[in-house]
Amino acid sequence: MLTKSQIKLITSLKQKKFRIQHQLFVVEGVKVVQEFLNSNYELVAIFAVEDRYSQYNQKFTLVDSKELAKISGFSTPNKVLATFKIPSSLAVNWSSLTVALDGINDPGNLGTIIRLCDWFGIEDLVCSEDTVDCYNSKVVQASMGSHTRVNITYVDLKKTLSTVSNCMGTFMDGISIYNQTLPKTGVIVLGNEANGISENIxxxxxxxxxxxxxxxxxQTESLNVANxxxxxxxxxxxxxxxx
Amino acid sequence: MLTKSQIKLITSLKQKKFRIQHQLFVVEGVKVVQEFLNSNYELVAIFAVEDRYSQYNQKFTLVDSKELAKISGFSTPNKVLATFKIPSSLAVNWSSLTVALDGINDPGNLGTIIRLCDWFGIEDLVCSEDTVDCYNSKVVQASMGSHTRVNITYVDLKKTLSTVSNCMGTFMDGISIYNQTLPKTGVIVLGNEANGISENIxxxxxxxxxxxxxxxxxQTESLNVANxxxxxxxxxxxxxxxx
Incomplete structure (x- = not known):
């Protein structure tokens, strides 16, 4: 049984200001919730239409599908919704290969880039402050659980990159990436969907x-940033x- | 001024059955509409909030933003909407490098793959009959005009690929794509988002x-199909x- 205050809290987490205020975010769907449960993320509450999460004791609430629909951001809710604490970011390891995002707006793009970082073993993803919030529910869903294996940090990107020695980016007039011996360490900067990398970066x-x-x-359009x-x-x- | 029958026709084109019945599809936004206007696609009607399309004479209708909102699929309509004829597919050139899609469901993925084909000079994209319709408006928008440079054909994929000598696909247990001398011709098959390449393919x-x-x-999830x-x-x- 869901209480009114639970519904109010969970639906408020669609907005960044309430995620920051409560230091909580929402994860939905059996597969993605399981990834977060298997990780170091701290579970706060879990709501499901079946009993399989009863091991989480008082954090677990059995709900019916109507109740789940009230708190879900999906048009077809997927059995389970959980809230987790937003963790503190770890220190960035600048001596490995890192990805920096300069104003990525689209939640699907950010989620997909997190998934790519995970696939390619990039441990640190550094985002400019105007990049979409990584705890936006669309980002969480698009990343398919890869959040749990990539350390994501929001920074003043110009200030931060000023202290880093090896910054790389793609431009229409750059050297072909196929013909260049690429370094094993450094920061790969990816720019905004419409405007690319900003001038000050x-x-x-x-x-x-x-x-x-x-x-x-x-006249072929530029590639999508995630591609x-x-x-x-x-x-x-x-x-x-x-x- | 929009007539009721124009509104009815254009909004009906959100559904595949009406696109097939009328052999028409919708394109929105200044940039993407311009790509189609510059191509061999046949313009049927164009509706815009400004006068810049008056050269299209009786095909052009000046509308106000309220009228545009009535026919637009966008939450924020973008100045212009046009309808074009669905063209016949050209014969596939099997002697070059071709991409085949086996049951791609997501319009954004199909649009992005069309854009990638355009970028990489792939002229033919062959789709299984259960792949999402390439004239779905979300596909058209995601492809950013690349439709006009890629020949897209829907086929019985099993039958079609049975007659082709060099079919390639990616699998979790395949040979690393980095270590393989890749052929210059053949068909690259991409599978469904959830299930990959189907057994019969x-x-x-x-x-x-x-x-x-x-x-x-x-446990890293597989890559997104477009990536x-x-x-x-x-x-x-x-x-x-x-x-």
Whole structure:
């Protein structure tokens, strides 16, 4: 049975200001909730239409599907919804390969980039303060649980990157990423969906790369930022595999 | 001024059955509409809040923003909406590198894959009949005009691929795509978001590839299909660039 105050609290977490105020975020769906339960994230409450979470004792509330629909952000709620504490970020390990995001707006793009970082073993994802909040529920769902394996930190990106020696980014006029010996450490900067890397960050970049285009016409739109990230991360990592 | 029958026709095009019945689809937004206007697609009608399309004479209707909102699929309509004829597909050129989709459900994924094909100079995209309709408005918007440079064909995929000699796909247990000399021609098959390549298509694949994973934990979710497509297409094309 859900109380009114539970419903009010959980639905308020759709807004960033309430996530910050309560230091809580929402995870939905059996698979993704399980990833967070298996991780170091601290469970606060779990609401499910079946009994399989009763091991969480007083944190667990059995609900019916109507109740779940009241708190879910999904049009078709998926059996379980949980709230977790927002953890503190760990210190960034600048001596490995790191990804920095400069104003990513789209929650799906951020979620997909977190998933890519996880796939490619990038442990630190550094975001500018104007990047969409990583505890936005759409980001959490798109990352498919990869949140639990990537340390995400929001920073003043210009200030932070000013202290880092090896900043790289992709530009239309950069050197082909296929022909360049890519370093094993440094920061790969990915820019905003519409405007790319901002001017004040661009000045900090010392390796300008590009992803070659093969289409016949010059007017082909730029690649989606998550796809560009996929290609760039694959290029940085492919040389680390044995041949 | 919009007529009731125009509103009825255009809003009906959100459904595939009416797109098929009328052989029409909707494009929205200044940038994407312009891509279609610059292409071989046949314009049927164009509705805009400003006069810049008056060269299209009787096909052009000046509307106000309230009228545009009535026909738009966007929550914030973007100045112009146009309808175009659905073209016939051209014959597939099997002697080049082609992409085949086996049951892609998500419109955003299909749109992004069309954009990737355009970027990487893939001229033919062959889709199974259960792949989402490429004239779905979300696909059109996500492809950012790349529709106009990629020939998209819906086929009985099993029957079609049975006649093709070189079918390739990615699997968890395939050979690393980084260590394999990839052919310049053939068909790259991409599978459904949840289930991957279906069994009856898998049996037709003679080169099983995989994208290596670098994350520390084995439970990392598979890559999003559009990101996998980005990495695979980049690998197939990277060797064609001069070093």
């Amino acid at each position: 661009e000045s900090l970049i010392n390796l300008r790369l590009s992803i070659p285009r093969f289409g016949k016409l010059k 560009a990230a996929a290609i760039v991360l694959s290029e940085f990592k492919r040389n680390l595999t044995e041949t | 898998e049996s037709l694949i003679n080169l099983r590839l995989s994208i290596p994973r670098f994350g520390k934990l084995k 996998a497509a980005a990495i695979v297409l980049s690998e197939f094309k990277r060797n064609l660039t001069e070093t």
